[in-house]
Amino acid sequence: MGLFNWGKSGSGKQLRILFASDLHGSDVVFRKFLNAGKMYKADVLIIGGDVAGKALIPILELGGGKYQVDDKVVGSEGLEEYKKKFRSSGIYYTIVDKKEVDELSSDKEKLDNAFKDAMIERLREWIRLADERYKGSGMHIYTNLGNDDPTYLFDVIKESDVMRTVEGEIIDIGGYEMISFGYVNPTPWNTHREMKEEELGLNLKKMAEKISEPSRSIFNFHAPPYGTNLDNAPLLDSTLKPVVKGGEIVMTHVGSSSVKEITKEFSPLLGIHGHIHESRGFDKIGKTLVLNPGSEFGEGILHSSLIILEDNKVKAHQFIIG
Template identity: 60%
Template sequence: MVSLFKRNKHSLNSSTNLRLLFTSDLHASYTVFKKFINAGKIYKVNALIIGGDIAGKVLLPIIDLGNNSYNVQEKIVTSSELNSLIERFKSEGTYYAILSKGEYEEASQNKKAQDELFKKAIIETLHEWIKIAEERLKDYKIPIFINLGNDDPEYLFDVLKESEIFKVGEGEVFDLNGYEIVSYGYVNPTPWNTFREKKEEDIYSDLSKIVSKINNYSKAIYNFHAPPYNTNLDNAPLLDENLKPIIRGGEIVYTHVGSKSIRKIIEETKPLLGLHGHIHESRGFDKINNTIVINPGSEYSSGLLHAALVVLEGEFIKAHQFILG
C-alpha cells in the first residue's frame, strides 16, 4: 500500500529529498535485524531508523551435561542439534546461556546471577548486531538512527555509542540532508513496569525541552517509541485485573493505550513525520493535523520484518509504504 500526502505546495524544494526505512520492536531477533539491514540496501535508502525495543525478553538456560549432550527445556540433544536450536533461538529473539549443572543450580536460586546472565546476553547480541551492520553497510554509507524503547536497559546506550554507524542520542537533534530527527524512548505507564516508563506529565516536560531545539518543524521527524493516543497506531487488547485480554461476544476487546503527551506535542508543533512502535499488533498510519504518523507493527518472534519505507521531498511526504517480509 502506497499513500500520497501533500502539505504546502509552495514549500516544495525538489532539490531536497530523502528515502527512509523505519522499523521498531525487533526484540533481539537476528533474522529481523538482518532483513532490515538488507532491505535498506535494496530500497536504496538514505537512512535506516530503529524506533526502540531492541532487547529480548526471554533467556533460556541450556545445561551442559558433558559427553556431547545438553539439556534444553527437558530435552536431551547433541551439540549438532543444539547448534540448530541456537539458530532458531536467535531468529525468535530468545537469549540463551550454556551452563554447567552447578552454574544452573546456583543461578536458579540467585536473582542477581540471572540478571547478570541476561545483561551479558543482551550486550553480546548487540555487539554482534553492530558487527553485522558495519560489515553489510560499509560500502553504502547508510547511517542507522537508533533509540532505546521501554524494554531496553539504559546501559545499551553506551554499547551503541561504540559504533560510528549507529547515530544514538536521546533528545539530540540530528541533521539528515536538511531534515531534523529527534528520538525519545520513554512510554506512558504500562501494566508490566518496564525499564523506561514515565508519567504523562513528565513525558510532556521532556518532549517540550527536546522539540524546542528544532529549527524547522515542517521538516522535523519524530522518532518517538510510544504512539500518539487515540490513533490507528495504539490499539491493544483491553486487559482484566489478571492481565488477560477481555473477550466479549467471542471477540477480543481493544482500547487505545498510546501517549496523550506525544499526541499533544505533535498537535502543538506539527512536525512533518512521526515514527512510532511499541504496540506490536497496531500496524497502521494516521494523520494528526497534517502530520503523518506511522507504526509498522512487529512480529519479531516469527522472524518477519515489519518496516515502513517513507519518501520525503521538501516539506512533502511523497509516499509511504509498509513492507512485510
C-alpha cells in the same frame, strides 16, 4: 518482501528513510532490516527502540556432547537447531552446568548479570554485522532505545561505526531535523523506561522547542499517540490476561496523550512510532502523518516502513513486511 518503486517527480531531492521498531533481539529481523536498507536504496535507516530481547533460556550441558533444552536431550546438531530457533525469535540463551542452573534459579543478581551479558553480546554481534555491511558507505543507522531497553545499551551502540544513538539530540537527516525519545507512558509491566504523562510531556516539549522549523521535522518517539490507528492493544483484566467478549479480544487505546498533544502543538512533518506490536498503521494528527510499522519479531518477520520525503512533504510511504 515486495518491491515498490516511486518516480522522482518534483524539483526537490528525495530522502528515502527505512524505519523499523521493536526488533527485540531477533537476529533474523535485524539481518532483514540491513538487507532491506540496500534493497530499497534507503538514504538512512532508523530503529525506533526496543532492540533488546525479552527472555533468557539456560541450556544445560550434560557432558559427552549432550545438552538439555526445554526438557529434551539433544546432541550438537540438535543444539545448533535450538540456537538458530532462539536467535530468530529474539530469545537469549546461556550454556551452563547443573550448578550454574541452580544458581541462576536462586540468585536474582546472577540471573540479571547473565541476561545483561547475553543482551550485550547479541547487540555487539549486530554492530559487527552493521559495520561490515555499511562501513564506508556514508550510511547511518540511527538507533534509539525503547521502554524495554536498559540504558547501558546506549554505551554499547556507541561502539559502532555506523549505528548511532539519537535520544535527546537533534539529528539533521538530509535537511530534516529529527528528535527522538524512547520512554513511554506507564504500562502494566513496569518496564525499564516509563514516565508519567506529565513528565513525558515536559521532556518532549523541551526537545521540540529546540527545533528550528517544526513543519520540516521528524518526531521519532517510541510511544505512539493516544487514540489513533497506532495504539490499539488488547484490553487486559486484573490478571493481565486479554478480555474476551463474544469470542473476540477486546481492544483499547494505550498510547500516550502527551505524544498526541505535542504533535498537535508543533505539527511536525512526520511522526514515527512503535511500541504497540499489533497496531501497524498510519494516521493523521492535523497535518502530521504518523505511523507505526508494527512488529512480529517472535516469528522472525520484519515489519518496516519506507518513507520518501521530497519538497518538504511526505511524497510516499509504504509498509514492508517480509
